[in-house]
Every structure is written in C-alpha cells, then in structure tokens.
Amino acid sequence: MRRVALKIAYIGSKFHGYQRQPDYRTVEGELLKAFFEAGVIEDTWKAHYSVAGRTDKGVHSTGNVISFITDEEIRLNYLNGLLPKDIKIVGEAKVPYGFKVRFPLSRTYTYIQPFNPFEKNDLDFEKMREAMTYFVGEHNFRNFSKRHEKNPNRKIFDVDMSLDENAMIFTVVGESFLWNMVRKMVTSMILVGKGELELEDIEKLLQSVDLREVIRLQPAPANGLILSDMNYKNIKFTEYEYPKNKLIEELKKQFMINEQEKYADAKLIDILSKKL
Known part of the structure; x- marks a missing residue:
C-alpha cells in the first residue's frame, strides 16, 4: 500500500460544491465515481481518502489536493478520461504514508x-x-x-x-x-x-x-x-500540460457562452431603455 497525492482543477460553475451530497452533482461525487470505476479506491474509509479544501457551490480550483492509499497503479490519462470535462487531475506528488493533506503550510x-x-x-x-x-x-x-x-x-x-x-x-x-x-x-x-x-x-x-x-x-x-494553490513542506507536485489543456478547452467554450449571455443582456438593456 502506498499513499498518493493528486492535484485537481475544476470549473465550479455546474457543481453543487465539492463535498458529496445526495441528488446533487458535486466534484467529490464525480471523482469517486471515476476512482471506483478504475478500481483505485474501493472504500473511502479504508483508503483513508481526504481532501485539502471543501469548496462551496460555484467555487473553482486550480490547486485543490486529494490523497488516499492504494495498491493500484495510478494512470492519470485513464482517470482523466473517466472524469467529466470540467474536472481534471493536473498533477501528482510522491508523499510519505503519514502525509496529512488537510494541513498545508x-x-x-x-x-x-x-x-x-x-x-x-x-x-x-x-x-x-x-x-x-x-x-x-x-x-x-x-x-x-x-x-x-x-x-x-x-x-x-x-x-x-x-x-x-x-x-x-x-x-x-x-x-x-x-x-x-x-x-x-x-x-x-x-x-x-x-x-x-x-x-x-x-x-x-x-x-x-x-x-x-x-x-x-x-x-x-x-x-x-x-x-489557486496548496503549499506543503518538502512536497513538490509534477504537473501535466495535457489535462490542463483539456480543461482550458472546456473553459473557452464556457467563456464564449458567458460572452454571448453578457452581450445579449446588454442588448436587452439597450432595447428596454429606448422604450422607457
């Protein structure tokens, strides 16, 4: 058994926060679904699974960290393929078995x-x-x-x-x-x-x-x-461009949707103002 630490990035807009909640889409719910399917975690309690930050509904992340113990090989590309487009594992670090993810510097x-x-x-x-x-x-x-x-x-x-x-x-x-x-x-x-x-x-x-x-x-x-980030004593994360780029692709799509809504709102204000 070894402990792993993974850096995760996500677009919080369509999540009801990080923590699992019945009947709601959450970051943790999507992560654990992928981990269970890949077989890297079978039981969160036995895996000593934990997260550094439980973000609220709508909050984004580029540097949250999760940690758990496993016997299985961590194949990031495979795991990222199981995750939705608005969550990606962007980095990993070698950590000691006693690593406490909840206590960064x-x-x-x-x-x-x-x-x-x-x-x-x-x-x-x-x-x-x-x-x-x-x-x-x-x-x-x-x-x-x-x-x-x-x-x-x-x-x-x-x-x-x-x-x-x-x-x-x-x-x-x-x-x-x-x-x-x-x-x-x-x-x-x-x-x-x-x-x-x-x-x-x-x-x-x-x-x-x-x-x-x-x-x-x-x-x-x-x-x-x-x-944005977590800083741990004597822990250095290796980060990967491919999952970051996949998340950037999704961000660009959402950016254009938001831009369209912004300009539509501006036009609505303009039209309604002229009728006053």
Whole structure:
C-alpha cells in the first residue's frame, strides 16, 4: 500500500460544491465515481481518502489536493478520461504514508471582482490596500465567517490586489480559512473602497467581539473565487500540460457562452431603455 497525492482543477460553475451530497452533482461525487470505476479506491474509509479544501457551490480550483492509499497503479490519462470535462487531475506528488493533506503550510485563494459598467468607478484603491494590511498576521476572524467556530483564529500571510481595465484581482495567502472568510474579506475591502466602511471598522471586526448583527458582511459571489494553490513542506507536485489543456478547452467554450449571455443582456438593456 502506498499513499498518493493528486492535484485537481475544476470549473465550479455546474457543481453543487465539492463535498458529496445526495441528488446533487458535486466534484467529490464525480471523482469517486471515476476512482471506483478504475478500481483505485474501493472504500473511502479504508483508503483513508481526504481532501485539502471543501469548496462551496460555484467555487473553482486550480490547486485543490486529494490523497488516499492504494495498491493500484495510478494512470492519470485513464482517470482523466473517466472524469467529466470540467474536472481534471493536473498533477501528482510522491508523499510519505503519514502525509496529512488537510494541513498545508499555506493555501492561496484568488478572487476576481469585475468593475460594474453601470456604476461610476470611484473606489479608493489606496485605502483598500491599507485595509489589506490589517488582515495580515494572526487574528480572530469570527466576523468573517457564517458559522460559530470553536476556534476562529486564523493566520494570514499576505493579501494583495492587482488591477486591470476590467476587474480587481485579489490574492489571499493564509494557513487556513473559515467558511466564507475570503469572500467576506473581499466584501469588506470593497466597502472600504466605497467609503461605506472605515479602516477602524476592519480593526473592530478582527476583535473577538461578535459584530455580525451590527456590521453585516455579505459574502462576495462564489463564482469569483478560485482555490489557486496548496503549499506543503518538502512536497513538490509534477504537473501535466495535457489535462490542463483539456480543461482550458472546456473553459473557452464556457467563456464564449458567458460572452454571448453578457452581450445579449446588454442588448436587452439597450432595447428596454429606448422604450422607457
């Protein structure tokens, strides 16, 4: 028996999250279906199967990691052939038998927030960047989660924002995250940029006092979030271009469908505006 670690990438749009759920299409459900058919896993409990990140409905990944023990040869091309077009195994790593997939040194999330073409963009980006510095370090993130966590303290290593003409791209690197934490962090930074929250509010939100009924942070939409990477001590993944290219092909198809919908929406707005 040996333990394997596989890096998986998926387009989250048509999945009801990562974790298996009866009567819903999920990433884990599709993965296990392929593993059972290939015979690399017969029983998830006996295989000590586990995953690094259980992403929500609509969240994408380029760097989630799963791990299990098996006697069988892992043939990635065969497994990828069994998987649907919107999930691919893009890498693998040699890991020790005691490897704990749930405990990477760091996790990286990327969040894409398009600019609203129907609103004037007058965000204060400098103030937003200043707000980012408040998150770095170990803090109580109770107010950035939807759950009542036993231990809401989390350590953030870096928060960054880059801009292009169409969107803001946020990158958050941390040891671990609470449920909805990254999406609520993004919301708070945008509210700071709009002047609806002050820097002092971010500081207050990072204290142990529960302010969720006072300052209501709605999570930013799930479809902008990407679980980008996992970093493990002394573990290096070998990544493969072929499955990445297959996923890119599917992404290009979905991109054009979304573009068609976008321009159809714009035309609908134009037609209806002329009739007002």
